[in-house]
Amino acid sequence: MPEVICTTVYQFPELSDAAKEKARSWYRELGLHDDWWDAVYEDFGRVCEILGIRLKTTPVRLMGGGTRAKPCIWFSGFWSQGDGACFEGYWSHAKGAAVLIRDYAPQDATLKGIADRLQAIQRRNFYQLAAEASHRGRYYHEYTMSVDVTRDSPTWQPPTEDAEEIVTEALRDLARWLYRQLQAEYDHLTSDEAIEEGIIVNEYTFTEAGRRFG
Numbered sequence: 001m002p003e004v005i006c007t008t009v010y011q012f013p014e015l016s017d018a019a020k021e022k023a024r025s026w027y028r029e030l031g032l033h034d035d036w037w038d039a040v041y042e043d044f045g046r047v048c049e050i051l052g053i054r055l056k057t058t059p060v061r062l063m064g065g066g067t068r069a070k071p072c073i074w075f076s077g078f079w080s081q082g083d084g085a086c087f088e089g090y091w092s093h094a095k096g097a098a099v100l101i102r103d104y105a106p107q108d109a110t111l112k113g114i115a116d117r118l119q120a121i122q123r124r125n126f127y128q129l130a131a132e133a134s135h136r137g138r139y140y141h142e143y144t145m146s147v148d149v150t151r152d153s154p155t156w157q158p159p160t161e162d163a164e165e166i167v168t169e170a171l172r173d174l175a176r177w178l179y180r181q182l183q184a185e186y187d188h189l190t191s192d193e194a195i196e197e198g199i200i201v202n203e204y205t206f207t208e209a210g211r212r213f214g
Helices: 017-030 038-051 097-104 109-124 163-189 192-201
Strands: 053-055 058-063 068-071 073-076 084-087 089-092 131-136 145-151
Touching: 017 192, 038 053, 038 097, 038 109, 038 163, 073 163, 084 131, 097 131, 109 163, 131 163, 145 163, 145 192
Parallel strands: none
Antiparallel strands: 053 089, 058 068, 073 084, 089 131, 131 145
16 A cells, blocks of 8 residues: 655754754765865966966867866865866966056965066066966876976077076966865855755755755
8 A cells, every 4th residue: 555654844044053064064065066166266277377377278078079278277186195287378478567466466465476586587577578387297286297407588588597487486486376266166055054055945855864955
């Protein structure tokens, strides 16, 4: 004989503290949505543009058969030794970068410092420096970036002795900055507050013990 079993279900705010924790754990196990880092990448692209960095891109095939250009940015994270972020791109002098980065991110001392260092080394080289950042190896962190610095001098002057070290470290600092932004975004998206908001918005219901039901 068929039986009808009735179960009382609850909205998240109606659960006990212990049941809420079980509900949050269930939602976390679903994982973040694909490309959760898009907003961070978009912000990073704007920062690169201001600093005079043109990110390399790679074609990505779309489900409809076309392609789109994906910036060459990679990261791994966030709990293992060797985690980090890196990128590939071309850097050259960007007029007014030190001022523009202050307008874009007035509270960010790291970005201001990077812009100031890049501007200072350009000044010492008569604004003739250029660099290419490339990724090497199978890991993703700032030290997997190799940086080749050149000088476009009409009299064949080489870069100043400190140019390669300063530019390399500035670009690696930018990769470190990117990693911190990614980690902050991940921490926000997996925080209790964000998890609870997702549960409530989607109107999930649970048993009294916090088990997903319905």
